Amino acid sequence: MTYELYYWPTIQGRGEFVRLALEDAGADYVDIARGREQDGQGLGAMTALLEDPAIARPSYAPPFLRDGDVTIGQSAAILLYLGPRLGLAPTHEADRIWTHQIQLTVADVVAEAHDTHHPIAVSLTYEEQKPEAARRARDFQANRIPEYLAWFDHVLSRNGGRHLVGDAVTYADLSLFQLVEGLLHAFPGSTRRVLADNPKVAALHDAVRRRPRIAAYLASPRRIPFNEQGIFRRYPELDL
Amino acid sequence: MTYELYYWPTIQGRGEFVRLALEDAGADYVDIARGREQDGQGLGAMTALLEDPAIARPSYAPPFLRDGDVTIGQSAAILLYLGPRLGLAPTHEADRIWTHQIQLTVADVVAEAHDTHHPIAVSLTYEEQKPEAARRARDFQANRIPEYLAWFDHVLSRNGGRHLVGDAVTYADLSLFQLVEGLLHAFPGSTRRVLADNPKVAALHDAVRRRPRIAAYLASPRRIPFNEQGIFRRYPELDL
Numbered sequence: 001m002t003y004e005l006y007y008w009p010t011i012q013g014r015g016e017f018v019r020l021a022l023e024d025a026g027a028d029y030v031d032i033a034r035g036r037e038q039d040g041q042g043l044g045a046m047t048a049l050l051e052d053p054a055i056a057r058p059s060y061a062p063p064f065l066r067d068g069d070v071t072i073g074q075s076a077a078i079l080l081y082l083g084p085r086l087g088l089a090p091t092h093e094a095d096r097i098w099t100h101q102i103q104l105t106v107a108d109v110v111a112e113a114h115d116t117h118h119p120i121a122v123s124l125t126y127e128e129q130k131p132e133a134a135r136r137a138r139d140f141q142a143n144r145i146p147e148y149l150a151w152f153d154h155v156l157s158r159n160g161g162r163h164l165v166g167d168a169v170t171y172a173d174l175s176l177f178q179l180v181e182g183l184l185h186a187f188p189g190s191t192r193r194v195l196a197d198n199p200k201v202a203a204l205h206d207a208v209r210r211r212p213r214i215a216a217y218l219a220s221p222r223r224i225p226f227n228e229q230g231i232f233r234r235y236p237e238l239d240l
Numbered sequence: 241m242t243y244e245l246y247y248w249p250t251i252q253g254r255g256e257f258v259r260l261a262l263e264d265a266g267a268d269y270v271d272i273a274r275g276r277e278q279d280g281q282g283l284g285a286m287t288a289l290l291e292d293p294a295i296a297r298p299s300y301a302p303p304f305l306r307d308g309d310v311t312i313g314q315s316a317a318i319l320l321y322l323g324p325r326l327g328l329a330p331t332h333e334a335d336r337i338w339t340h341q342i343q344l345t346v347a348d349v350v351a352e353a354h355d356t357h358h359p360i361a362v363s364l365t366y367e368e369q370k371p372e373a374a375r376r377a378r379d380f381q382a383n384r385i386p387e388y389l390a391w392f393d394h395v396l397s398r399n400g401g402r403h404l405v406g407d408a409v410t411y412a413d414l415s416l417f418q419l420v421e422g423l424l425h426a427f428p429g430s431t432r433r434v435l436a437d438n439p440k441v442a443a444l445h446d447a448v449r450r451r452p453r454i455a456a457y458l459a460s461p462r463r464i465p466f467n468e469q470g471i472f473r474r475y476p477e478l479d480l
Contacts, residue, residue, distance in 0.1 A: 056398050057338050060345050060391050070334045074344040080320075081337050094310045097321050098297050104314040105300050111351060119359050119372065121379035132359065132372050139361035151300050158296050 003029040003082075006046045007063040011230035012182075012223075014075045014110065015063040017103075020174040021079055023217040025086035031222070033062075076103045079171045088171040099165045102155065102172040106179050109148045113182060114231045116140045116238065126228075126235070137238040141190040145183060146197070152176055153198035161200050162207070169211070176201065177208035182232030190240045243269040243322075246286045247303040251470035252422075252463075254315045254350065255303035257343075260414045261319055263457040265326035271462070273302075316343045319411045328411040339405045342395065342412040346419050349388045353422060354471045356380045356478065366468075366475070377478040381430040385423060386437070392416055393438035401440050402447070409451070416441065417448035422472030430480045 003022060007015025009031070022029045035041025046062065049055060049071075059073025065082070072078050080100050083089025089096050116137040120129040155164055164172045180201060183191040195202040208214055217223055226232055243262060247255025249271070262269045275281025286302065289295060289311075299313025305322070312318050320340050323329025329336050356377040360369040395404055404412045420441060423431040435442040448454055457463055466472055 053394075057341075058391070058394065058398075059341070060348075060388070072334075072337055072341060074341045077337055077341045077344055080340070081333075093321075094312075097312055097317055100320070101297075101299070101312060101314045101317045104317055108300075108351075111348075115355065115359075119355075120375050121383070123379060123383050132375070135360050135369075135372070139363060143361070143363050148300070151298070154293075154298065158298075 001028075001068055003027060004032050004066040005029055005063060006032050006049065006065070009033040009043060010224065010227070012178075012226065012232070013063075013230050014107075016178055016224075017075045017106075017171075017175045018063055018065065018078050018082070019222075020178055020214065020217070021082055021086055021088055021171045023222070024169070024174055024211060024213050025088060026213055027082075027086055076100065076107050079103055079175070083171050086171075088169065088174070090166045090168075090170065095165060099170050099172045102152075102164055103175055105148070105151070106172070106175045109144070109179055110182075110231060112140060112144055113186060116186070117233050117235065126233070133235075134238060137187070138240065141187050141240045145187065145190060145194050149180075149194050149198045149201050153200045156200035156204060162204070164204075169208075173204060173208055174214070177205050177214075180205040182226070185226040185234055186232040187239050188234075241268075241308055243267060244272050244306040245269055245303060246272050246289060246305070249273040249283060250464065250467070252418075252466065252472070253303075253470050254347075256418055256464075257315045257346075257411075257415045258303055258305065258318050258322070259462075260418055260454065260457070261322055261326055261328055261411045263462070264409070264414055264451060264453050265328060266453055267322075267326055316340065316347050319343055319415070323411050326411075328409065328414070330406045330408075330410065335405060339410050339412045342392075342404055343415055345388070345391070346412070346415045349384070349419055350422070350471060352380060352384055353426060356426070357473050357475065366473070373475075374478060377427070378480065381427050381480045385427065385431060385434050389420075389434050389438045389441050393440045396440035396444060402444070404444075409448075413444060413448055414454070417445050417454075420445040422466070425466040425474055426472040427479050428474075 005015065005018055007013065032041045033043050033046040037044060050058065057071055063075055063078065064071055064073035065078045072081050083099065089099055117126045117133050118129065119132040119136040126133060159165065163169060164176060245255065245258055247253065272281045273283050273286040277284060290298065297311055303315055303318065304311055304313035305318045312321050323339065329339050357366045357373050358369065359372040359376040366373060399405065403409060404416065
């Protein structure tokens with residue numbers, strides 16, 4: 001069965017956490033909104049599903065995943081579902097929920113990173129909330145990035161250093177890689193300084209980047225470059 | 241087995257979503273940080289667990305739940321674990337993940353509601369970010385509360401109107417009740433107007449409030465009143 005991923009076609013965003021899991025597993029999937037309209041794909045196919053009042057279980061927002069009759073939204077919930085199917089989650093329930101707990105903490109950082117350029121409203125542009133963004137971005141770099149990366153480093157240390165959970169790669173490892181990628185893009189100066197204090201996070205980031213399927217994906221046109229429409233944006237005036 | 245809930249003892253906060261599930265199920269639990277130090281409880285027992293470097297799977301922040309050897313943090317992950325054990329989640333995997341997806345969307349609204357009084361930094365007080373809070377709270381009431389509650393109303397409508405998932409109460413119903421409680425406390429004027437447009441959400445809120453164990457809990461000293469240390473705060477200058 002081919003998985004169908006529905007997400008904005010021009011950004012990494014929250015969909016990227018799902019893309020990385022599918023790519024690392026070598027899964028058969030279609031990134032629907034990036035497909036061609038004549039194939040029944042494209043952005044229109046996604047918005048039709050989001051807005052169709054007949055859909056029994058609509059997602060509030062992309063990303064969402066279709067697997068046959070099942071449709072799942074919220075990136076962490078998608079990974080909860082995909083993890084065991086892709087060999088990217090442990091077997092036992094308590095281990096799976098711990099993996100998911102880590103993913104939810106990644107999602108918290110992602111939401112905070114987004115709000116560094118949108119501290120007031122998603123309905124406004126960055127340019128309409130620049131002074132507030134500068135203030136929030138300062139605190140995020142001074143306090144939040146250090147606090148969160150120290151926690152991930154501690155979790156890695158307590159588990160032997162190489163993986164967040166167990167002795168094999170899980171989707172949580174891939175997601176921490178992506179979080180660090182995003183932070184390095186948006187706040188290169190301060191993130192590099194924090195990584196120097198959290199060497200296990202830095203090492204995990206390097207190790208995931210070298211995984212053959214991830215390396216191939218990152219070098220492919222399937223990997224959308226970071227840009228100033230996504231969650232992690234480089235506004236040089238915000239980097240400390 | 242007695243469940244041990246660890247959460248800040250003076251606020252509803254994110255822990256309240258867990259308390260409501262435990263209370264509605266009549267579960268045997270202890271709210272550890274509200275207990276007495278001479279019983280090995282109290283705030284010190286919670287911070288000791290949070291800060292103990294020997295803990296293999298530390299939570300980033302409260303709430304967390306202990307069930308024997310298992311410790312779980314992140315309120316949505318706790319409910320994912322408790323749901324089937326308390327009879328507050330459906331049986332089939334796809335239904336359980338849909339219930340969780342709804343909970344994650346509740347969590348998104350909760351985070352946005354928190355940031356109406358803390359749009360810049362959790363390390364600052366409300367008084368240190370009042371102009372930004374006023375701006376964010378305006379957008380939250382004008383755009384976000386209507387968008388989110390319309391989505392919940394649509395989900396209820398698509399499922400027959402009485403429950404968010406299936407034909408019985410799940411933790412998602414209890415959480416939507418708590419979300420509406422919080423919004424009514426923080427933003428009474430605008431929330432009442434939005435509820436008038438979303439009658440199924442309003443009806444679910446009323447129905448959950450009347451459930452015998454919930455009604456008994458709300459009338460008991462176990463229910464901490466809303467206050468200006470929690471997530472949902474009433475600052476009259478922010479209500480539209």
